[in-house]
Amino acid sequence: MSLGSARGSEAVAGDAAGRATYEAAPNIALVKYWGVRDERLGLPYNSSVSVTLDGLRTVTTVAFDASLDRDELLLNGRKAPEKARRSVSALLDRVRARSGLTAHARVRTRNNFPTASGLASSASGFAALAGAATAAAGLELSPRALSKLARFGSGSASRSVFGGFVEWRAGRRPDGRDCYARPLFGPQHWPELRDVVVLIEGAPEKAVRSAVAMQATVRTSPRFAARQRALPGRLAALKRAIAGRDAEALFPLVMEECDDFRDVCETTRPPLDYLTPASRAVLEEVRRVNLEAGRAVAGYTHDAGAHVHVFVLERDAARLRRRLAQVPGVARTLLLRAGPGGRLVRRSA
Numbered sequence: 001m002s003l004g005s006a007r008g009s010e011a012v013a014g015d016a017a018g019r020a021t022y023e024a025a026p027n028i029a030l031v032k033y034w035g036v037r038d039e040r041l042g043l044p045y046n047s048s049v050s051v052t053l054d055g056l057r058t059v060t061t062v063a064f065d066a067s068l069d070r071d072e073l074l075l076n077g078r079k080a081p082e083k084a085r086r087s088v089s090a091l092l093d094r095v096r097a098r099s100g101l102t103a104h105a106r107v108r109t110r111n112n113f114p115t116a117s118g119l120a121s122s123a124s125g126f127a128a129l130a131g132a133a134t135a136a137a138g139l140e141l142s143p144r145a146l147s148k149l150a151r152f153g154s155g156s157a158s159r160s161v162f163g164g165f166v167e168w169r170a171g172r173r174p175d176g177r178d179c180y181a182r183p184l185f186g187p188q189h190w191p192e193l194r195d196v197v198v199l200i201e202g203a204p205e206k207a208v209r210s211a212v213a214m215q216a217t218v219r220t221s222p223r224f225a226a227r228q229r230a231l232p233g234r235l236a237a238l239k240r241a242i243a244g245r246d247a248e249a250l251f252p253l254v255m256e257e258c259d260d261f262r263d264v265c266e267t268t269r270p271p272l273d274y275l276t277p278a279s280r281a282v283l284e285e286v287r288r289v290n291l292e293a294g295r296a297v298a299g300y301t302h303d304a305g306a307h308v309h310v311f312v313l314e315r316d317a318a319r320l321r322r323r324l325a326q327v328p329g330v331a332r333t334l335l336l337r338a339g340p341g342g343r344l345v346r347r348s349a
């Protein structure tokens, strides 16, 4: 088994508060995190598995500065909305509490992909923030400890600290000590696997944060308990399919999980509907491709957003991509592979 690593997060030296830059990539969940069993400790109901994506990056610089009277956030070069600034401040508070620092910070963050579009900018964003802030504060955290911190910004960020195929284990202990993310296989484990990201025209911005929406599902979806019962078996089968690089086993499981996730969302009161008609047409097209071929050529999934990720092997990727690009309402497609984990880019005192 090869392990992906959060290069650099172990190698932080020095104790002076300064400035640091860290980059991280989004991940797409094959088994979804959806529901928190302990909000104070950030413990999920179920374990989740994701692939960290190559090519998409969030790069974040944190500079602590005693002359600031509050934390500042620039997102893609512009002053960020107050809600985003507050959630960044909340994670910085945890870093200050751990390091003994009291200074506020200037945070600059850039995505090379659309923000808040369902492309999981919160996962890469909070992984990059946790990496940059702890390094700037002079803390030396292991990748696991960094991932545990990142999850307080966004649960899925705990997985973006690592590259390749990553599992966030829910654990069973009430104190959360057995709840952490870990790499299952590095980015090179399955070189033929591709993710065709299908970007949907006019994808709406999220109205409700996932962290809030998922708790509505826990409280109100009559299907949530059945989902929890089905997950351990599905998760084990999915990990076996990844270990054996078995696409024809993996793709149907990925779609089954996605359909189950969508089902608990749609049966939440009031219903959570993240898809547009174009997203649904993409799912339909993937089903048709598989039906026509008489085998699982591809497997779709989506998170809490309108864009669709379609897993496929390299040999079928170009043809599938052309076909999905023709679905009305598709803006464009990206062809991605599994990619590396978070990385400290630079640090200065």
Ligand code: PMV
Residues within 6 Å of the ligand: 028, 029, 031, 032, 033, 034, 048, 122, 123, 154, 155, 156, 157, 210, 211, 303, 304
């Ligand atoms: O990490 P959050 O709080 O944005 O929630 C992520 C939820 C999903 O993307 C739908 C599932 C997942 O595991 O990434």
